[in-house]
C-alpha cells in the first residue's frame with residue numbers, strides 16, 4: 001500500500017535535524033500520515049440495527065479529512081453481533097459492512113487522511129442501551145421498542161457492575177469463535193480499504209476485562225497472574241497481526257491504569273506494551289479507566305492532558321510509539337506533547353465534534369501552514385484572500 005497524504009517526508013525532516021512537531025509527517029510501516037493529529041474513535045450508536053454504516057457516517061467522518069486530520073480512527077466496531085455494546089454499534093462481520101465502510105476509507109484517502117478501524121468486542125459491557133436511553137443494560141422492557149437484550153460474555157460470570165446481569169464466562173468454544181471473528185474482521189478491514197487497525201483493549205471492554213485483576217479472577221490458563229491475564233489479548237493481537245498486511249500498522253488502545261493505585265497499573269501497561277511491540281504492534285494509544293471500581297477507589301483526576309504522562313512513560317520505558325489522548329484542547333498543548341517527546345501522535349475526540357476543522361486551524365495557529373495547503377484547495381484559495389483582506 002502506498003503512503004497516504006504525503007505532505008513532506010518524515011525522513012527528510014530527520015535528515016535536516018528538524019524538531020518534530022504536530023505537523024511533522026509520520027511514517028508507520030508503509031503508511032505516511034501527513035501530520036500527528038488523530039481523530040479519536042467515537043461511537044455514534046448510529047449504525048443500522050445490523051451494524052451497517054451509511055451516508056451519515058460518510059459525512060461525519062469525511063469532514064475530518066477536509067479538516068486536515070492525519071489519521072481518522074473509526075469508532076469501536078464490533079467483530080461479531082454479540083460483541084456490540086449497543087444494538088446500533090458499527091459492525092465488521094460481513095462483506096456488506098466492509099463495502100459500506102469502503103466508501104468512507106476511499107473518501108478519507110482521496111482527501112489526504114489515513115483511516116483506521118477500531119476493532120472491538122464489548123465483553124461484559126455488551127447488550128447495553130444507547131447513552132440517550134440511559135446506558136444501562138438492555139432489559140426486557142427495551143425489547144418492546146425493538147432492542148432485545150442478548151447474552152454478554154466476560155472472563156467470569158460476573159457482570160460489569162452489581163446492577164448488571166450475570167454474563168457467560170468464556171470457555172474454549174467461545175475463545176476459538178472469538179479468534180475466528182477477529183481474523184475475519186481483519187480480512188474484511190483489508191476489503192474495506194483501511195490503512196490501520198486499532199484493537200480496543202481499554203475502557204472495560206473484553207480485552208481490558210481479561211487484563212485487569214479487578215475483573216479477571218479466573219484461575220485457569222487465561223486468568224490469575226499477569227502472564228495468564230495477558231494470554232487471550234496476546235492471542236488476539238497475534239491473530240490480527242498474522243492476517244493484517246505487513247505494510248500496514250497495528251495500534252492498540254489500552255487503559256493505561258484502572259484508577260489511582262488500584263487494579264491494572266502503569267507498570268503493567270509498560271510490561272504489556274513491550275510484549276505488544278514484540279508481537280508487531282506499532283503504536284500504543286494511551287487512555288485509562290472503564291472498570292467499575294470499588295467504592296472509595298478513584299479514577300485518575302480529570303485535568304488538561306491528564307493521560308499524557310501515561311503515553312510518555314510507556315514511550316520511554318517500553319520503547320514503542322505512543323498516542324496521547326484526553327482533554328487535549330489547544331494547538332500549543334498538542335504541539336508541545338509531540339515536540340517534548342511525550343507521544344508521537346495526539347488524538348482528540350470531543351474537540352473534533354466541536355470543530356471538525358481543528359487540525360487546519362491548529363496548523364494556522366502554529367504557523368505550520370503558511371500557504372494554506374492543508375485546507376482543501378477549494379477552501380484554501382479563498383481563505384488566504386480572506387485573511388489578507390482582514391489585514
Ligand SMILES: Cc1cc2nc3c(=O)[nH]c(=O)nc-3n(C[C@H](O)[C@H](O)[C@H](O)COP(=O)(O)O)c2cc1C
Nearest residue numbers: 040041042043075076325326327328348349350351
Ligand atoms: C461520543 C464519544 C464516543 C466515544 N467512543 C469511543 C470509542 O468508540 N472507542 C474508544 O476507544 N473511545 C471512545 N471514546 C473516548 C474518546 O476516544 C477519547 O478517548 C475521550 O473522549 C477523551 O478525549 P477528549 O478529551 O479529546 O474527548 C468516545 C468519546 C466520546 C466523546
